[in-house]
Amino acid sequence: MATTEEWRRQYAKYKEDVKKRGKSFYPYAMFEDTVMSLVVVSVIIGLAAVWYFTSGADPKTCGSGDSCLLGPRYSDPADPATTNFVPRPDWYFYFLFYLLRIFKWPDSVILGTVGIPTILLIIAFLIPFIDRRMERRLTRRPVAVIGAILVVLSMGVLTYKGATAKEALASEVVQAVPTWAQRQGFANNAEAIAGAKIFASSGCTACHTYLGTGSSNQGAPDLSAEGTKGRNKQFFMQYIRDPSKFGNNVMPKFGFNDQQLSQLAAFLLASKGPK
Amino acid sequence: MATATRNKKSARRRQLEAAINYPIDWLEERSGLVGAVRYFLFRKVPGDTGWWHTLGSATLTAFLVQAVTGVILAMYYKPDPQNAYQSIQHITNDLTLGWLVRGMHKWGASVFIILMFFHMARVFLFGAYKYPRELNWIIGVTLLAVGMLEGFTGYLLPWDQTAYWATVVGINLNGTAPFLGPFLADFLRGGAEIGNETLSRFYSLHMLLIPGLIFALIGLHLYLVIRLGVSSPPWSREAAGSDYGADEPGINGRSGLTQPVARSGWRRNGGDDA
Numbered sequence A: 001m002a003t004t005e006e007w008r009r010q011y012a013k014y015k016e017d018v019k020k021r022g023k024s025f026y027p028y029a030m031f032e033d034t035v036m037s038l039v040v041v042s043v044i045i046g047l048a049a050v051w052y053f054t055s056g057a058d059p060k061t062c063g064s065g066d067s068c069l070l071g072p073r074y075s076d077p078a079d080p081a082t083t084n085f086v087p088r089p090d091w092y093f094y095f096l097f098y099l100l101r102i103f104k105w106p107d108s109v110i111l112g113t114v115g116i117p118t119i120l121l122i123i124a125f126l127i128p129f130i131d132r133r134m135e136r137r138l139t140r141r142p143v144a145v146i147g148a149i150l151v152v153l154s155m156g157v158l159t160y161k162g163a164t165a166k167e168a169l170a171s172e173v174v175q176a177v178p179t180w181a182q183r184q185g186f187a188n189n190a191e192a193i194a195g196a197k198i199f200a201s202s203g204c205t206a207c208h209t210y211l212g213t214g215s216s217n218q219g220a221p222d223l224s225a226e227g228t229k230g231r232n233k234q235f236f237m238q239y240i241r242d243p244s245k246f247g248n249n250v251m252p253k254f255g256f257n258d259q260q261l262s263q264l265a266a267f268l269l270a271s272k273g274p275k
Numbered sequence B: 001m002a003t004a005t006r007n008k009k010s011a012r013r014r015q016l017e018a019a020i021n022y023p024i025d026w027l028e029e030r031s032g033l034v035g036a037v038r039y040f041l042f043r044k045v046p047g048d049t050g051w052w053h054t055l056g057s058a059t060l061t062a063f064l065v066q067a068v069t070g071v072i073l074a075m076y077y078k079p080d081p082q083n084a085y086q087s088i089q090h091i092t093n094d095l096t097l098g099w100l101v102r103g104m105h106k107w108g109a110s111v112f113i114i115l116m117f118f119h120m121a122r123v124f125l126f127g128a129y130k131y132p133r134e135l136n137w138i139i140g141v142t143l144l145a146v147g148m149l150e151g152f153t154g155y156l157l158p159w160d161q162t163a164y165w166a167t168v169v170g171i172n173l174n175g176t177a178p179f180l181g182p183f184l185a186d187f188l189r190g191g192a193e194i195g196n197e198t199l200s201r202f203y204s205l206h207m208l209l210i211p212g213l214i215f216a217l218i219g220l221h222l223y224l225v226i227r228l229g230v231s232s233p234p235w236s237r238e239a240a241g242s243d244y245g246a247d248e249p250g251i252n253g254r255s256g257l258t259q260p261v262a263r264s265g266w267r268r269n270g271g272d273d274a
Ligand code: HEM
Pocket: B052, B053, B054, B055, B056, B057, B059, B060, B063, B116, B117, B119, B120, B123, B126, B128, B129, B133, B136, B137, B138, B139, B140, B141, B142, B143, B144, B147, B218, B221, B225, B229, B230, B231, B232
């Protein structure tokens, strides 16, 4: 650790060296800056062009008509009522998004949503005060190098996992409903089956798993045996109507009507775990 | 020869030069701006800076692209749930070069974020956050966080399914924070549901508050860059200030440039580990 005096001496020497041996910003450094900036602008224009010319005005033709190398121009219009849509943030939040699969609701989810990001931010702020040695060469900064490699690796892996995480498609999930009914023994319960279909097609399985279908996300629990927890129909209806009233601020309010809520509740009640 | 001709400028030529210089002198006398630009352009930087040092200005360029395309988009975009989606379709499919403006804004956002990370990585690996540049590192981390917030608020604006549901979840995640979380979530939503109020709020944050903040922070950041100077690459044999630690024999009274080659650089043995 260098003393304040050493730092000051070193910086005074830096200024002296630059004055004696430095180059003028213009044109030398500015030339490189300009070239790099032109590259940046060209890349942005290139991305915009590839995105536009490989997609069409109809978001639905992506994957069939258009190659959509960089995705559609937009997805379908926002619709708060139909929620068979898998929420996904922009790519630079994927690592956070994936972190939430590791921390399960409700005990540790705060760690994923707020805890880890806050800790990362605080560490980033403190770096100049943690590393107070004068040494700047990488070969002499093993801790910094290992730390950097670990950060890049874990962010990279989490981003990749978040990007490739397979969310079950609603249309595929619905096909599992008869199997569910059979395994759970509610095949004769029409209301529960109707509820199961809503459950399968409304995007619940984007976060909850059910008899192996769906993907665990945002810390949401498996619901295969939800009916064994001693809760009644009324509770389920109220909970799904507004999860935030029960301290769950992650699960959205879906806007189901009373009939749908009742069907969903019947479905959950009939879910006693596979036999 | 050349000096002789220059000394014998014709009266006409002297008049012409005075006329050209007049506006510049006028501005300089009243603002000092010409001197400031001159200082900025002709200031000395270490002789060994290279391509790694271009990442900061590249980030700035990406941000300026966002500012310009954003202003154009704001002329056609309609920030209410009834019209937002259609206005985005209109901009992308109908307006002349609308696809280019929106495409550049959309993809420029990612490029901006990536460049911030790259620039941060270069500053970290160069140890350029050390004395006296600690404060500029802190401003940088703030810029990174605020830049990501800018991305988050912009993501909702197309008002399509992707936008809507990503924001639903994003706001709900905010809501899990202790104490402040629920308030923040309510503030962002502008009510119990995501709708009209949310979109207006995100629009205002995205095009006024946050960009203003980013501009101000970049201004501070660049002020410090110019005031303190950029650091040399640490492996450079000519590193200004040589930065090699007080235990380094080459540092005693000698400038980095005049150090014996065999002693400087990273081949040296000994020293302490971090
Ligand atoms: C909007 C985002 C940013 C812009 C426009 C920007 C711009 C710049 C520019 C033009 C430089 C001059 C040297 C160079 O280009 O490398 C610089 C230096 C610097 N930046 Fe940034 N920067 C941004 C974000 C950041 C971030 C995220 C960090 C780190 C957390 C950071 C930390 C620093 C430091 C410590 C220096 C001094 C480096 C040295 O003296 O060698 N900046 N920045």
